[in-house]
Amino acid sequence: MFSKADHEAISEAIKSAEMRTSGEIVVIVSSQPHRYGGTALSLAALAALALPFTAVLFGWSPADLLPDWDTLDARSHEQRSLEVLICVQALTFAITLALGWFTPLARAVTPEGLRRDRVHATALTQFRARGLDATQGRTGVLLYVDEPDHVAEVIADTGVFDKVPPEHWADTIEALTQGFRRGQPVAGLTAAIALAGEVLATHFPSKGTADRNDLPDHLIEI
Known part of the structure; x- marks a missing residue:
């Protein structure tokens, strides 16, 4: 997402902010789309259960797929109908699962609260993996952006959390997300870094x- 010049601008913003504080600021942007497997499976199961019965309600019959339907006896009708129904359900499940896994469909129907969680x-996880919980004075702050899901997070270590309430980061989040919404991610990140630096200073x-x-x-891109 970011050019060499973008990386340099963000790096300078971090250095400038940290010159005034003993705190540490780390910026991570994730551009990898997350696959919502649970949602994809739920959609596939729902479609597999609902679609065949819905089709029957609208006049579809197994005879539409079986050219020899009229030559079968009643018992064969039942057996072939069940076979067709199972095949249609399996095909519907597979197609819907593939759509949910390989397209943004599952993400689009996943509730916003679950995506934020x-x-x-x-x-x-990134906060701990990058060592922000092991800084001097426990003053690490992570600015994290999930670009595909359009969600931003500020994670502060215990030293910061004790003095700065979570709601105090609202302006930082707003500056960050506005930049991405306007197609100016570097401007949003540098503005958020400056605001975080002011709080820490x-x-x-x-x-x-x-x-x-x-x-x-x-900037760390993942």
Whole structure:
């Protein structure tokens, strides 16, 4: 998503923000679409159950698929109808599952709350994996953006959380998401970094040479 110049601009924004604070800021943007397997399976099962019966209600008959239908006796009609129904359900399940897995369909029908919960869990995983929970003074802050799901998260370590309530990050999130909505992700990220830096500078001012830069000052794309 980002050019070399974009990376440099974001890196400079992080360095500038951290000059005024002992806190650490890490920025991660995920551009990998998440496959909502549970939703895809649910859609496939629902379609497989509903579509054949719906088709029958609208006048469809197994005879439409069986050229020898009129030559069969009543018992054969029942058996062949069941076979056709099972085949149609299996085919419907497979097609719907493929659509849910390989297209944005499953993501589109997944409730927003579930998508946000998934992004939050991923952000927490990245927070720990990148070492933000092991900074000096526990003052790490993660700005995490899931671009395909259009969800942004701010995760703050315990040192920051004790002094800055979660709702205080609303302006940071808004600046970040506005930039992406306008097609200006770099502007959104740099604005959010500046706001996060202001918050950290207020509560955790720079200690000069005593500060230790524990984390990389550049954009991480995953």
